[in-house]
Amino acid sequence: MGRAAARALKEYPDLECAGIFSRRGAAVCCEGADVYPLSEIKNFKSCIDVLLLTMSSSDLRAFSPYLSQHFNIVEGFDMHENVREHFLSVDRSSKRNKKTALICAGWDPGLFSLIRLIDSAFNPFGRCFTFWGEGVSQGHSSVIRSVNGVQDAIEYTIPDENAVNAVKEGNFAGLDKFNMHKRRCFVCLKEGADRESIAEKIKNTEIYFKGYDTEVNFTSCEEIERRKQHMAHKGAVISNYPNAADGALMEFYLNMESNPDFTARILLSLARAVHIMKKSGDFGAKTIFDIKPKWLIMGEDTLKFL
Amino acid sequence: MGRAAARALKEYPDLECAGIFSRRGAAVCCEGADVYPLSEIKNFKSCIDVLLLTMSSSDLRAFSPYLSQHFNIVEGFDMHENVREHFLSVDRSSKRNKKTALICAGWDPGLFSLIRLIDSAFNPFGRCFTFWGEGVSQGHSSVIRSVNGVQDAIEYTIPDENAVNAVKEGNFAGLDKFNMHKRRCFVCLKEGADRESIAEKIKNTEIYFKGYDTEVNFTSCEEIERRKQHMAHKGAVISNYPNAADGALMEFYLNMESNPDFTARILLSLARAVHIMKKSGDFGAKTIFDIKPKWLIMGEDTLKFL
Numbered sequence: 378m379g380r381a382a383a384r385a386l387k388e389y390p391d392l393e394c395a396g397i398f399s400r401r402g403a404a405v406c407c408e409g410a411d412v413y414p415l416s417e418i419k420n421f422k423s424c425i426d427v428l429l430l431t432m433s434s435s436d437l438r439a440f441s442p443y444l445s446q447h448f449n450i451v452e453g454f455d456m457h458e459n460v461r462e463h464f465l466s467v468d469r470s471s472k473r474n475k476k477t478a479l480i481c482a483g484w485d486p487g488l489f490s491l492i493r494l495i496d497s498a499f500n501p502f503g504r505c506f507t508f509w510g511e512g513v514s515q516g517h518s519s520v521i522r523s524v525n526g527v528q529d530a531i532e533y534t535i536p537d538e539n540a541v542n543a544v545k546e547g548n549f550a551g552l553d554k555f556n557m558h559k560r561r562c563f564v565c566l567k568e569g570a571d572r573e574s575i576a577e578k579i580k581n582t583e584i585y586f587k588g589y590d591t592e593v594n595f596t597s598c599e600e601i602e603r604r605k606q607h608m609a610h611k612g613a614v615i616s617n618y619p620n621a622a623d624g625a626l627m628e629f630y631l632n633m634e635s636n637p638d639f640t641a642r643i644l645l646s647l648a649r650a651v652h653i654m655k656k657s658g659d660f661g662a663k664t665i666f667d668i669k670p671k672w673l674i675m676g677e678d679t680l681k682f683l
Numbered sequence: 684m685g686r687a688a689a690r691a692l693k694e695y696p697d698l699e700c701a702g703i704f705s706r707r708g709a710a711v712c713c714e715g716a717d718v719y720p721l722s723e724i725k726n727f728k729s730c731i732d733v734l735l736l737t738m739s740s741s742d743l744r745a746f747s748p749y750l751s752q753h754f755n756i757v758e759g760f761d762m763h764e765n766v767r768e769h770f771l772s773v774d775r776s777s778k779r780n781k782k783t784a785l786i787c788a789g790w791d792p793g794l795f796s797l798i799r800l801i802d803s804a805f806n807p808f809g810r811c812f813t814f815w816g817e818g819v820s821q822g823h824s825s826v827i828r829s830v831n832g833v834q835d836a837i838e839y840t841i842p843d844e845n846a847v848n849a850v851k852e853g854n855f856a857g858l859d860k861f862n863m864h865k866r867r868c869f870v871c872l873k874e875g876a877d878r879e880s881i882a883e884k885i886k887n888t889e890i891y892f893k894g895y896d897t898e899v900n901f902t903s904c905e906e907i908e909r910r911k912q913h914m915a916h917k918g919a920v921i922s923n924y925p926n927a928a929d930g931a932l933m934e935f936y937l938n939m940e941s942n943p944d945f946t947a948r949i950l951l952s953l954a955r956a957v958h959i960m961k962k963s964g965d966f967g968a969k970t971i972f973d974i975k976p977k978w979l980i981m982g983e984d985t986l987k988f989l
Contacts, residue, residue, distance in 0.1 A: 381929065385929065388808065389807075447718065457989065461986060466988065488801070491976060494977075494979065494985065494988040495794070495797070495976065496977070496982060497980060497988065498952045498976075498980045499945070500949050501694075501695075501948070501980075502694065530806060549779035580881075582693070621938055621940065623945055623948065624940045625938060625939045625940065626936075626937075626938040627935070627936070627938075628934070628938075629934070629935050630932075630933070630934040630935075631932075632932040632933075632934075633930075634927065634929060634931065635928055638928060639806075641929075642805050642806070642929065643805050646804045646805055646807075662986065664989060666975065666976045666977035666985040667975055667976075667977060668975065669975055670797060670971070670972045670973075670976075671800075671972035673800070673801070674800060674803060674807075679970065679972040680767055680799040682796050682799045682803065683762065683792040683970060
């Protein structure tokens with residue numbers, strides 16, 4: 378995603394890439410931007426308006442509170458169960474140092490969160506459902522990779538068509554997290570590993586797979602490598618308030634050629650907003666719900682979108 | 684829409700109806716809210732936090748600048764070609780009097796404007812198209828009613844399915860305002876009026892019908908009256924950036940049981956935002972692009988939408 382952001386930056390006349398900072402230092406190669414070791418980042422305090430953190434959530438837990446002491450940041454923390462704790466921790470460090478820190482940015486959380494809030498504001502007595510996929514879930518893929526005997530793996534989350542139609546028709550009864558999505562796994566085994574027992578182990582992994590309609594396919598590591606190159610992803614937020622005289626059905630569908638590239642565009646757009654908030658003295662941890670929409674775009678003329 | 688707002692207000696614990704003000708005075712009947720003549724409204728300055736103006740745009744041209752001297756307002760001005768002038772006029776009157784005035788609120792302009800801006804922010808090199816209908820266009824209906832010989836009429840704006848699919852597939856070539864929508868009219872004639880010449884007159888009305896695929900059906904006034912009872916409306920905002928490695932397709936579909944009832948919900952939600960802005964000293968004319976999303980909902984807990 379860092380590379381994607383550097384690529385996208387070149388197309389925005391109002392934004393500029395000050396550099397890429399990596400824990401692997403200059404070993405990371407990124408066309409069109411200078412790469413520095415992360416350890417040197419504090420020397421760049423004067424030339425970075427906003428820092429995009431494109432790390433995993435487990436890294437962000439420590440890095441966002443730390444780096445938001447020194448920089449205005451945009452990051453994509455996505456561990457829903459730990460959001461409040463993370464918010465407070467980033468809020469403390471950024472406020473104390475007069476920095477602005479936008480957390481949980483991306484397409485979900487982020488764009489989809491915004492759509493969910495809008496749906497809930499305008500359709501307040503309706504119900505709002507989110508579907509992810511068909512697309513690769515990094516979290517589920519790495520859970521499979523951690524199973525003993527697995528060499529490599531990739532998981533696709535697939536919305537159940539019947540569930541999507543049920544929401545659109547307002548038949549919410551019986552919908553639960555287990556029947557809204559299917560899980561399709563492709564697994565490359567280590568030599569000598571037992572297919573049957575590994576398939577059982579995957580299907581019974583609590584939280585991630587147990588209770589879901591999970592399909593486990595065994596294949597070569599080359600096939601998985603090939604699949605990893607396809608970064609497309611999709612999702613939908615659907616709000617319905619059926620059988621009401623003032624009810625509405627709102628459907629938002631997103632279909633990305635490349636998950637990291639589109640997510641990078643969202644982070645860059647939010648970086649504009651962070652810069653504006655910081656300049657106006659609005660410090661601390663923020664979410665997309667704190668952002669005036671007009672801050673997201675290039676230029677000042679918003680009336681044309683009316 | 685005023686009645687719809689009064690009905691909806693009863694369901695919100697954080698909002699209350701101070702009264703309904705009508706140019707027809709107490710002749711207007713509205714279940715569950717007191718009705719007063721509009722001429723008395725200035726006596727209510729101390730008990731109205733936000734005033735919803737549910738008039739036509741031609742009335743809002745005068746009433747919004749006038750009433751925003753005395754009240755914080757939310758209104759739905761929708762004459763696109765006059766937006767800038769209207770904005771400036773409301774901005775002057777409201778700022779001078781330390782009032783906050785949200786203009787151009789509703790589903791379009793309003794909700795759809797917000798989706799267009801979000802699409803343009805996150806898919807900045809894509810193209811964004813709006814489709815309206817199938818649903819009744821009040822503007823087109825009244826243009827037909829003004830034709831000599833017409834007793835009553837109703838017009839349905841219908842998106843062209845081929846155009847919708849072309850946008851989704853990224854085939855923008857050849858799309859123009861004339862082939863994106865069809866227009867279906869139902870007309871009740873005055874006695875002795877000539878069908879053929881009236882159909883021709885309608886189809887050749889500049890701006891509204893000329894160049895469009897327009898269908899004119901003649902029917903009874905009872906049939907038109909019956910059709911007027913159905914307030915359902917639909918629309919779509921579709922943004923696409925095809926053939927790009929970082930491209931995305933975003934589709935937003937709205938399907939309302941009742942256009943005035945759903946629009947009223949949007950105005951009420953924006954009234955919350957206006958109240959917050961006013962309290963913080965943020966005066967003048969505003970649009971939905973000035974609204975932090977968190978101001979739209981009941982309650983303070985927005986993290987749950989992440």
